[in-house]
Amino acid sequence: MTSIRILITDDxxxxxxxxxxxxxxxxxxxxxxxxxxxxEAIELLKIHKPDVLLLDLxxxxxxxxxxxxxxxxxxxxxxxxxxxxxxxxxHIFSSIKAGALGYLLKDTSPQQLLxxxxxxxxxxxxxxxxxxxxxxxxxSQPADDQSKPLSKDPLSARELDVIKxxxxxxxxxxxxxxxxxxxxxxxxxxxxxxNKLHLANRTQAALYALREGIAPLTPATPPSRS
Numbered sequence: 247m248t249s250i251r252i253l254i255t256d257d258x259x260x261x262x263x264x265x266x267x268x269x270x271x272x273x274x275x276x277x278x279x280x281x282x283x284x285x286e287a288i289e290l291l292k293i294h295k296p297d298v299l300l301l302d303l304x305x306x307x308x309x310x311x312x313x314x315x316x317x318x319x320x321x322x323x324x325x326x327x328x329x330x331x332x333x334x335x336x337h338i339f340s341s342i343k344a345g346a347l348g349y350l351l352k353d354t355s356p357q358q359l360l361x362x363x364x365x366x367x368x369x370x371x372x373x374x375x376x377x378x379x380x381x382x383x384x385x386s387q388p389a390d391d392q393s394k395p396l397s398k399d400p401l402s403a404r405e406l407d408v409i410k411x412x413x414x415x416x417x418x419x420x421x422x423x424x425x426x427x428x429x430x431x432x433x434x435x436x437x438x439x440x441n442k443l444h445l446a447n448r449t450q451a452a453l454y455a456l457r458e459g460i461a462p463l464t465p466a467t468p469p470s471r472s
Contacts, residue, residue, distance in 0.1 A: 250367045251278045253294060255287040255313070256302040256329075265300065265329075268356050275363065284308030288316050296324055297367045301346075303330040303337055311337075314344040318446070327366045329359070338377050342453070345446040348372035370417055371449035401442060406460060408435040413452040413461035 254265050254277055266277045278294045281287035285308040287299065299317060303310035314326055327348035328341050341349055348366045350359060351374045362372035401409065404425075411421045418436070422429045436448065445451050455461040 249274055249276045250298060250363060251276055251294065251296040252298045252300055252363065253277075253279050253281065253287060253290055253296040253324075254300050255281040255284065255305070255310075256300075257282045257305040258302075261302075268359070269363070272360060275360070284310060284313030284316065287313055288320075291317060291320065291322060291324060295322060298363055299324050299326045300363070301326055301328050303328060303332055303341065311340055311344060314341060314346055318345050325366045325369065327362060327372065329354070333374075333376055333380070335380060338380055342449055347447050347449055349377045350374045351376065365417075368417060369448060371415065371447070371452060373449070401439060405435055405439050405442075408432060409439055409451055409455045410461045412436065412439075412448055413455035415452070 252269055252275060254262050254269075256262050256265070259282070262280045262282075266280065269275045269277050278296050279290040281290050283305045284301075287301070288308075291299065299313075301310050301313060308316075310328060310330070317324060317326060325348075326346040327350065328346045329350050329352060330337065331352045333351055338349055347369070348362050348371060350362055350372070354362070354374060365372040407425060408421060411424060416424065418429050418432045421432045425432070436451070439445075439451055440447070443451065443454055445454060452461075
């Protein structure tokens with residue numbers, strides 16, 4: 247089994263130690279490095295190329311939001327999961343818009359954190375329930391046309407099917423089973439959707455689908471994982 251390699255970035259040593267202790271109890275996860283600010287994280291990312299960057303937002307030298315932008319400029323395959331105490335809209339929306347796949351608060355349970363790491367490592371979104379509610383509330387408001395992605399290419403019927411299921415939080419494997427197509431086909435559809443809509447990741451695609459009424463704002467029953 248291939249391990250999920252994680253870089254922990256937080257300016258509090260006790261938090262880093264606690265996270266390392268939790269993560270390293272999982273046989274399929276390993277902490278490849280730790281950083282106490284974004285600047286250190288960027289240098290360690292270049293060396294270790296982790297699967298997941300577990301990132302605090304408010305840190306000295308370089309904060310989390312600036313770090314997200316820097317990570318994107320490196321064109322690495324590292325996925326970003328924000329873990330913070332801050333639930334203000336400006337932090338949530340800015341982080342997701344910048345490219346974070348997940349946003350958790352530090353009151354998240356250990357098991358939920360571990361599950362979120364697994365989801366984000368697979369390229370799936372993972373949001374704290376409070377964060378998800380804030381986003382849905384924001385999406386319920388009339389959208390400014392300038393805030394919408396510009397797209398000259400409308401989504402095809404199959405792409406609309408895929409983005410609806412992405413908005414429900416379904417993985418590529420679950421979408422594949424639901425639509426009776428291969429996972430590779432699903433990945434290709436998701437990539438095309440992101441390119442057409444000028445979006446960075448699945449989280450942004452899900453939010454777009456909710457805002458545009460492609461998928462319902464009311465939470466759907468999660469698919470069975472049995």
